[in-house]
Amino acid sequence: TLFSGIYIAIDPGPKGEEKLNFIGLDIPPVVTSDTPGRHFQLTAPRLGSLEYGSPIYFKGIKVGQVEGYQFSDKNKDLEIKVFIDAPYDRNVYDTTRFWFASGLDMVMDAKGVRIDTQSLVSMMIGGLAFSNPDQNIQGSPAKQGDVFPLFNSPEDAIAMRYTHKVYYLLKFNNSVRGLSIGAPVEFRGFPFGHVVDITLEQDWEHNRMKIPVKIEVEPERIEQLIKNNDAPHNGLENLVSHGLRAQLKTGNFITGGKYVAIDFFNNSPPASIVMHGDLIEIPTVPTSLDELTNDLTALLNKLSSIPLEEIGSATLDTIKSLNEAGISFRKAGDGISQIVSSSELEKAIHSLTLSLEQIQGLTSELEKELPSAINTVSKRTIATLGKIEKLTASDSDVVFELKRVLKEFARAAQSISRLADHLERHPESIIKGKGREY
Structure with a gap:
């Protein structure tokens, strides 16, 4: 109409009774009654940048458009009517998720900087997108007029698949600068929740401020971490005793955004869970930078105490x-x-030198005379041994005389033996003399 001017468009519609008077629509219909496809309804708390005719995308392909919107009579949400062209309407199931794909979405958080958009048209007049969750849990084909919730982002749409929510409380002693509501909660890099509230409280016992952080987790994402959903503290108590703690970590060094990391810290001090009504408090550990700062402070305190x-x-x-x-x-x-x-030491050394010279001269004389003296003594010893050998020979005069003397000693011994025997028998012979023997 910018070039041709205002005109009146008409949609004949299905066959009915003849009529001559009509009421014109303030906003023309986006699709005509003879267009193949199906109508659905979305509910959302806000309209965003949607307008009549805003496109709807499926896997990047335009498959439908927004027909209109109005306030709901039941609640404060908006009812948004959409139309999906055939044959793409067959990709809508009762488990399908719709979300805003309007304009240029730029997000800077702990995950980094993300820019999402569907097309140039959606940047100008807004748009929607839909997708199906895991094909293994895909439901039945949607029916004409079915109602679906409209989510803010694809992340929210995917997260809403987990209906079971569990809330925990974390208390940090140090600064939580960079942590915001909606920041992710991860277990070893795997996201399974987000931060829902950050407050401040006074710890009167230790005279310091604490920062309670409430988190919402989806235990269905990590079923092995919390096995008993009805009483999660039963499983958490054992995990905490083995070092399960919460810690703040920097997710983006450019923006300074932080997230909550749940992990096992082997060197953490012993702790246990604390109940705050129905809310479970998980113990926390300081960040690596906080630990370094505390260690440096303790070191400086020790240095200052040194005299x-x-x-x-x-x-x-x-x-x-x-x-x-x-x-x-x-x-x-x-x-x-x-x-x-000193001169005395010189004299003593001189005398010692002379004595050593004399000893050396005597030693030289001994070396000269000793061999000849030893030779003479040896010759004399040999001659003496020869004479001794001649004297002790069996035919020598000395041996003959010794034998004769020994015989005389033997006869004398026999005489003495006979005398002793006679005296024993005739002791009176000592006085009377030897008489005639009978």
């Missing part, structure tokens, strides 16, 4: 003592030098 002045004074005294000891050593060295250079 540097006393150590300095003791060091000066030690240096002074070393100087005095050095002077004493130098004096002792001077005394030794005087002794070494």
